[in-house]
Amino acid sequence: EQAERGRAEAKELAEHAAATARRAQQDSVATLGQRLQDIHFWKAELQKEIEDLDAETGLLAAQKLRLEKALDAPEGPYALATDNLQCRERRQPPDLVTDEVERELLKEAELIRNIQELLKRTLMQAGNQMRLNRDHKEVCEMDWSDKVETYNIDDKCGRYSDQSTNIQFHPSSVKFEESASTPETWAKFSHDNIYRAEREKLASINLRALIDNILHDVSQDLRMQCAAVNEAFAKHCEELDDAKHKLEHHLKK
Known part of the structure; x- marks a missing residue:
């Protein structure tokens, strides 16, 4: 009878232990499930940020190319303005005066x-911003890669059960690593990476808008100054023609 009672108690203890183990396992699976959702969320956010930064860097590269072309464009007008100034220095002393044409040509060369x-300064700024974009994209890519690896590990762990045959007991696995992060610091790490990447993306967008404005203003300023030079030349030619006609008329008397 005593042996029978002992067997019954042992059976009850075994059933209780098994039930406790099942509940613990269910809790672990549920926790892992939530963990997988969290990892998936940050993985998706990082992926989006990587794609956005890559696209933004491409747009900024196109603006940088426009700047490079715009930098070369004024070479012709500058050479023409300086050549005109040098030619006008060969005028004879009576005509060697600082007139409106010369002033406008000097203004054009200085402009x-x-x-x-x-x-050149804006080009350097664009190059630096592209480098920052790539640096923060790389940080997000490394974080994303870690999230993918973590997701795969936790997903595999979530599929284990008592019937799994490829599991082993590791005594040290139940200890917390001193370097391990908390869920809060873990989430903050990715949040900060995304925040910094967003900040650089916004700076890049603003720089592209600035480049648009600069190119528009530069083009307008050059056109206006070109018109001023042409007007000064036309007016001076009219004055020369008028003086020539008056001189011819005077000589005929």
């Missing part, structure tokens, strides 16, 4: 030099 300096 082109200033524009080229502005474009």
